[in-house]
Amino acid sequence: MTSPNRPRSFQEIILRLQTYWAAQGCAVLQPYDMEVGAGTFHPATTLRALGARPWAAAYVQPSRRPTDGRYGENPNRLQHYYQYQVIIKPSPPDLQDLYLGSLKAIGLDPMVHDVRFVEDDWESPTLGAWGLGWEVWCDGMEVSQFTYFQQVGGHDCKPVSGELTYGLERLAMYVLGAGHVMDMPFNDPGAAIPLSYGDIFRQTEQEYSRWNFEQADTETLFRHFKDAEAECARILAAPETDAAGRRIPMAHPAYDQCIKASHIFNLLDARGVISVTERQAYIGRVRALAKACADLFVTTDAAQVPT
């Protein structure tokens, strides 16, 4: 990386992305306070991609993929990692250029690097969502996912949202020239107390890997899955008006339960207790929740063009 503009730490890359997308007019949100598998699960993307109301948000989302845990030993794989997510509705005509601008902002000058848009259609069977787009390659490495949402929760997206997802660790390792994720500087290497990614996450990766693969109590998890499913259904079935006669459908609380079910499913999957055939059935159950939440959300104010 010959660029003099090069960031020095993981957090600097995040900060530059925040600054860049804030300058493009995005609301810079904070991570959702639940365990999710990807930034897409944040209601700021899943739910807000629905309906006609314009939307522009950017945020970091801690993401958990229990099956990817490697006890902190694999240079590239983590069970807990960060995604940077940008969602803009309707997708602006210059979204590709805006995206390339963000690469420049973190020190990847497309005049020196080889940036390519390579076909990659995105689909989330658990969210009943799909879109077309690319994975973006920089010098042969996938640095982002670029998607035009076509459907979410079984609903056509009208207008279409443009979604950008950056895998922050991988991107940062590339920009910072780190060979192992744990060696990557998290704060500035010149700080009084320099912290590497490993200083912060090596131990947690070990602990969660052990818990995910060996210890998580499957009976409890199965029960929690059922509970989340039941609670989601109960919330959705509740009358739309409250005791005082106000119309307050509860799409977001219901969707929280959907997120919960999805994550519990991921944990059960990591524990290896879900067979191939059951797998499809569980994914279908989560999708049913996502669809029901989407059905309700599109009837709410947040899905309508403000008058």
Next chain:
Amino acid sequence: MPDLLIELFSEEIPARMQARAREDLKRLITDGLVEAGLTYASAGAFSTPRRLVLTVEGLSANSPTTREERKGPRLDAPEKALEGFLRSAGVTKDQLEARDDKKGQVWFATITHPGRPAARIVAEVLERVIRDFPWPKSMRWGAGTLRWVRPLHSILCILTDESGASVVPLTVDGVTAGDRTRGHRFMAPDAFAVTGFEDYAARLRRARVMLDPAEREAAIRQEAESLAFARGWQIVPDDGLLSEVAGLVEWPVPLMGVIEARFLDLPPEVLQTSMKEHQKFFSARNPKTGRIEGFVTVANIETPDHGETILAGNQRVLAARLSDAAFFWENDLREAKSGMAAWAEGLRAVTFHNKLGSQADRIERIAALAREIAPLVGADADQAERAARLAKLDLRSSMVGEFPELQGIMGRYYALAAGESDAVADAARDHYSPLGPSDEVPTAPVSVAVALADKLDTLTGFWAIDEKPTGSKDPFALRRAALGVIRLVIENNSRIALLDHFSRGSVLAARSALGIAAQASSTIRDIYAKLAGVPASDLLRKEIVTALLKDGKNGDKEPESFYVALAEPEIFAANLLAFLHDRLKVHLRDQGIRHDIIDAVLAQPGNDDLVLVVSRATALNAMLQTEDGKNLTQGLKRAGNILAQAEEKDGVEYSFGADPKFADTDQERALFAALDTAEPRIRQAIADEDFPAAMTAIAALRAPIDAFFEAVQVNTDHQITRRNRLNLLSRIRDAGRQLADFTRIEG
């Protein structure tokens, strides 16, 4: 004669869709223009990742003016009728002409359809084509409703003649056509105007875009080869990858890199697959070591540092990828060396089909079948069974999990690491073959045994659970499996009576299916236990299945087809053989043997031995090419027809006792003599399976048979003579029947 240039400029079009899109654009536009009355001299379509381009040369400037005559009402028709006619024809009364008609004078109108300018037609056709373009997958974007493969940014559409270029006025969903385009995304992003195709292509080239995909492919190939040559290496050819990579760049810049020494011990297939699938790199082989030691990546940009940063980045990504591969390889090798028990155990949890059980169940069946087939193909039964048990274990390896296309190839490496013999390891690699009509067929005996067992299990298994191919639907690729069996047997000259193995496979599969069903029903569980406990004596099996069938009926549902497969596997075997015969006809038709010839030999005994079927058919086919053969067929058919009529009339079968002493004519006596000579020859040739000799022997009957029919009337009033002649004909019929059912030969 103007020239037309169209460019549809969008965000990146998937590489795999570009070739088809070029063809579609050319076909749809030119068809539309011609339909509207225009003509053109030539057309060409091009694409880059961001543009789809069509040039049409020598287009007519207008569609021709056409005249149409329309007959109206009679002159004395009511005023209303005339008014209606004028309205529909779009003319006034003074433009009408009165003409004589059969029923008196009638009004005629001549309507002129004026020609239309090319620009108007182009605009209509292009808009329609854009709106209905047959992309395999298309999308909407922003707040619009138009669908395109990715967001469509601009339309360039100009007609150029001697007086210059003019933009075709056209707006599709807010995108207005113009005469401007852009160059390379990074190296020449500014817009510029063009005046025609040549100007367009030349300016694009200056703006770092190579328009023609064929030129990009050639440039990549040439540069990659010369980079490799400089190091004494060779590029591993891969046309699919070449065309994909050419669809990913507008300005190809091949760069060569070296694979780090620590990865060179990975199997070459792993290096090649990892580099191709993940990175779209070409592999470079060092002919001195035979190893893959380098790669070529194709960048889309020329940089001030001549690609140094790009290559360094690609090297790092590759190193990470290959570290993963090396990690998988080392883990897998460790498991392989320890005997692969964990993989075998793992396959118990992998469902093959929910009615046929797990992959482990399947392996059991294949092992049993491989054992039985082994001696028939010259393989050792223990080795064949061993190979069958190992062949699919690599499905659980990390490497095959990452690269499914390496299944079998990794199996061979892991079997060798486990200390297995070459024959067993090769069978692991080869047992999926042949996968298609042109795929190579294994020849090593152990490989042949396992490959056959694998396909027999697939066929009998899906037959037993009634999942047969219908029409164009063949979700389990049973036609491919059938062709695999046919090619394995024929090309290895393997003499196997397939019916026995079909029956055996049906029973094995049905038992698996019963085992699955037993998990859900206590009745079936009891029966299954009874069946599993005892070696399957036919009596017991039938008794059990009768009970099952009864159970199925009592439950008000159709009995499962695998109950029947268990009770009467012979029926399933025969049914499956018919399916195989159909595929054999298709296979042999491609080799020039007509279906009726195959039908004629399929009527012979031993038709489940495909080697026999094919050698009979080949010999018959050769004979039927000769004059003797064609006439003999007629003679045999005539003999057969006369006999059939007489037998029907008399209610007896004429089959024995022809005696030369009752012969009246020389021709009859000659036929007796010829049969006396031919019959033992035919018998002997058939016993020797020398079908060409058998055909020669029977062809020798042609002349005496012809002469016989020429001179002799079979159905005479003299009953003894008639019976004798009919019995003589039956000797002819029998001679023919030993070789084929000649009544099925057409013509």
